[in-house]
Amino acid sequence: MKNGHLFIADVEGKGRGVFTDIPIDTDTVIEVAPVIVMSAADRILLDQTLLHDYIFEWQPDGQELCCMALGWVPIYNHSNYSNCEYVMNYDTSTIVITTMRSIAAGEELTINYTGDWDSQTPVWFEMKGE
Numbered sequence: 001m002k003n004g005h006l007f008i009a010d011v012e013g014k015g016r017g018v019f020t021d022i023p024i025d026t027d028t029v030i031e032v033a034p035v036i037v038m039s040a041a042d043r044i045l046l047d048q049t050l051l052h053d054y055i056f057e058w059q060p061d062g063q064e065l066c067c068m069a070l071g072w073v074p075i076y077n078h079s080n081y082s083n084c085e086y087v088m089n090y091d092t093s094t095i096v097i098t099t100m101r102s103i104a105a106g107e108e109l110t111i112n113y114t115g116d117w118d119s120q121t122p123v124w125f126e127m128k129g130e
Contacts, residue, residue, distance in 0.1 A: 008075055017077045017108045024103040030084060031097040033071030040064045060090035069095045079110035086111050
């Protein structure tokens with residue numbers, strides 16, 4: 001699957017990932033993806049399904065909600081040394097993906113699932129030893 005200069009390809013041990021076939025500069029907006037916002041009650045149900053691995057916490061004004069991002073956001077793999085970050089825009093109900101450093105042609109675009117692009121904090125599947 002291809003979208004402009006981005007494409008999805010298999011990544012050994014991770015499933016699929018998002019890649020670029022051209023170099024991309026630092027601070028480039030890669031994607032602005034709409035989200036579907038759901039309640040805390042919905043989160044309990046989602047946590048019992050495969051979708052658990054694809055939802056984001058969504059906490060405008062301290063509310064305990066979650067969201068499912070559309071677009072390519074669910075395909076970005078996690079890295080503690082990610083080259084992109086995501087930012088929630090609560091006003092527009094979107095997630096914005098932006099590069100944090102220059103990215104080479106053929107390189108995978110990654111985000112840090114903690115929400116802090118350079119965090120070394122383990123995420124749920126690293127704590128489970130997966």
